[in-house]
Amino acid sequence: MRPPLKPEAAPDATAPNPVVPAAPAPVPTPGNRSPVRRRGNSLERWEIALIKAMIADGRWPNDQDILAHFTRPTRSVNHRAIAEIRTKKKHTAVKPAAAEDLDAFLACWPDVDPETGLSLQGDELLIKAREAMIAAVHIFNGAGLTFRAELFIVTAVIAWTYLLHAWFKREGIDYRHTKMEAGVRVVSKTPNGADKYWELAQCLKHARCPVERGSADNLLYLLELRHEIEHQSTSRIDDAVSAKLQACCINFNDVIKGQFGAQYALERRLPIALQFVTFSPDQRALLKKAGNLPRHLETMMEGFEQKLTPEQQDDPRFAYRVFMIRKTANRAPGADLAVELVPPGSDVEEKFSMALKEVEKRKYLPTEVVEKVRAEGWNRFTMDSHTRLWQRLGAKDLAKGYGAVAVGKQWCWYEPWLNRVLEECQQNPDRYRTAAVPD
Template sequence: MKTPFAGHAPPAVPAPPAPAPAPAPAPAKPKTPVRRRGNSLERWEIALIKAMIDHGRWPNDQDILAYFTRPTRSVNHRAIAEIRTKSKHTAVRAATVEELDGFIASWPEIDAETGLSIRGDELLIKAREAMISAVHTFNSAGLTFRAELFIVTAVIAWTYLLHAWFKREGIDYRHTRTQNGEKVVMKTPGGADKYWELAQCLKHDRCPVERGAADNLNFLLELRHEIEHRSTSRIDDTVSAKLQACCINFNDTIKSQFGAQYGLERRLPIALQFVTFSPDQRALLKKASGLPGHIVTRMEGFEQNLTLEQQADPRFAYRVFMVH
């Protein structure tokens, strides 16, 4: 039989402290997709370059490149070499002799006011002209439905402007659908590619339009919907602040995204000839001007969905206060 131990037990050795948990790895930053800027050649340009190479008058790639470089787009001479060596664009047919002669005879075909290429920068030229037309129309004496005409034309201007931006950034702005597992470009009834309307442009995650300006455009799109589908009484005075903001926002965007030289002030004063009203006066005008109920409902419903900060943003509604 074992004698029970009667001495002192050795002191217990404390367990080593548990290692501190490793810090959780920092969440990976989402990668910004690298977009190919839209400095590639268009099909009509590739066809002309092929004709120039076949002609033999332009043996130097740099000489050919000079015909297709413009302020809004630069093209690497490698693009010409790829056509010359037939490593790319083999499916594009060469332009005819007549098409080449017509191109050379009219080159440089540029807009005298801006220096933009009439063919290559067509979208940007159309955007400017549409907004200039909207301002001229609104400021013309004797017109009754000036606001409606301004809204419709301004929407066209903004659509062209954003199409020009997407094109430059290499973003495909055509409507597509999935067919048999493949992405297919949607077509218009006439067979042309169907491009994004303004509302779709504003939804793109890289759209360059600032929040207040986008709110302004979405408001005008809501109003245009009512104009298109139901008759309206005169709304000039009640939406004047939004129309002025729309014009100023366009001018700011075209200058910030494409260059100050394309601003509208080179062509005309961008101030619209509005009568200026305080917010309280505009509220009374809505009641007294005979606006249809559906227009008042649509306007008020849109603004109620905005925060006070959004409503106060001058890019949403440009307000001038008179000091007496």
């Protein structure tokens, strides 16, 4: 039986509800992506217990022989640590492991992942992070699935959570929720008595979190979308969020390579996905028309992006967008390339950027909003209803992105506000629609 993983090195004393040590002083890390082993080289409690059992057994009189069982590519431990345990200089409160636990450990040692060399026990968080992201991509690329984006998002959030937990653990940062009891900060517990670890949103808030701004925006977007799909039907959202999902994959791969090493990258496991179809502009338009998003999702997506600056929206770590054109290769080697990425700043990129330039946002006068809502069947929605609604919701707050003052100092509303109004009507049908008269 494998002992449970702990978020930090074992202390010298135990307590039923341990006091949380102060976190290290925040240091700036964005941009420093080199996989340097700065921390995380300490032995864990379960390892100390096994080392004490090995010392007591007598078959390993040499500290270096014992050390060999606890050193791995993601963590190097100084042989001094074994000597400190042998001489009882440290970790005196940890009891030796039982003989059967030592036998079980030796029977499966070296217990490593054959592809990466990661320890299945000591590197469990990193292994689970990789496997969860691989599973998320396989799910999305799976032929015949119609619930792909939602399943990807849920699984990718798990992958990112494990990845950041692995990073915090290595850095010696306690990633457990805490609370104050009798003037002392203690670890929060689940109803079953287990430690409560940070969720992804909390991980992203930490001052030393290694995720850069664009990547964090991408994850916060997916988290907000996940909250929507947990409680309501979504229809098909694959096309609407595909750029965000692609960015999520690339960002994950960048962080795991930059923080843990290039040998843990996922490129070799996840080659390019092949397609059976091509899409003409007419086909694309029909698909988009047939797959309209629910109002609550359109409101969430547009509202989130309205809060971002233009630079944040254009950041490829937030949404990774590419365009593909059919090409006739003029060289034999070039004919083998299924996808060719055009470098930024090239002539081709400039021409297509001009062709694909986003048009100005559609603006609606208040009367147009009312007309469109009534055209959707909400015949009791009036201009007075509209005025009361925007006043109640504070919709003219520019930070909400619902509208702005246009030419001539006339207030105009954007598409997100129209979607929000329609959502309000759907939530209160008795107020905004006359009941049908029975035959």
